[in-house]
Amino acid sequence: MRLLLLVAVAALALLLGLQAATQWRAPLTRAVPATQPVLEALCQTLDCQQALPTNPNDVVIDSSVLLRLGPGMYGFHVVLRNQTALEVASPAIELTLTDIHDQVLVRRVLLPHEWPRPTASLPAGAEWSLQFELAFDGIEGRVMTGYRAILFYP
Numbered sequence: 040m041r042l043l044l045l046v047a048v049a050a051l052a053l054l055l056g057l058q059a060a061t062q063w064r065a066p067l068t069r070a071v072p073a074t075q076p077v078l079e080a081l082c083q084t085l086d087c088q089q090a091l092p093t094n095p096n097d098v099v100i101d102s103s104v105l106l107r108l109g110p111g112m113y114g115f116h117v118v119l120r121n122q123t124a125l126e127v128a129s130p131a132i133e134l135t136l137t138d139i140h141d142q143v144l145v146r147r148v149l150l151p152h153e154w155p156r157p158t159a160s161l162p163a164g165a166e167w168s169l170q171f172e173l174a175f176d177g178i179e180g181r182v183m184t185g186y187r188a189i190l191f192y193p
Contacts, residue, residue: 093127098127103115111176117188120166123164129154134148135189136186
């Protein structure tokens with residue numbers, strides 16, 4: 040009887056461990072990157088969805104340039120870099136044009152599916168170069184002197 044109880048407790052502990060691993064797989068993968076292949080295989084077996092990490096500090100803007108192409112038309116070139124050893128979800132880019140007083144003239148959010156080469160994820164350690172041609176209405180007669188580009192996860 041005791042042996043049967045011991046086997047049942049061990050099986051329940053194993054199931055609890057598997058449930059915890061699938062529930063907290065993203066933080067676990069971030070803390071111990073070597074667990075990623077095991078957790079991916081576990082998720083395929085259990086038919087769970089493995090969401091990619093979305094830590095705002097994982098992806099940075101390496102460089103960006105905004106050029107005026109004509110009235111209300113701008114070219115925006117940005118290089119994103121994944122700083123981690125893991126594949127991460129692609130962030131959105133918020134581009135804000137400002138005037139001499141740093142007041143917002145116009146703001147545009149560029150979602151990953153709107154990128155010239157849409158991608159849902161950025162590979163580990165990869166750089167991703169993007170080039171946009173953007174039209175901004177309503178800024179004629181106002182002088183754009185600066186811009187801000189930030190990354191975020193909606």
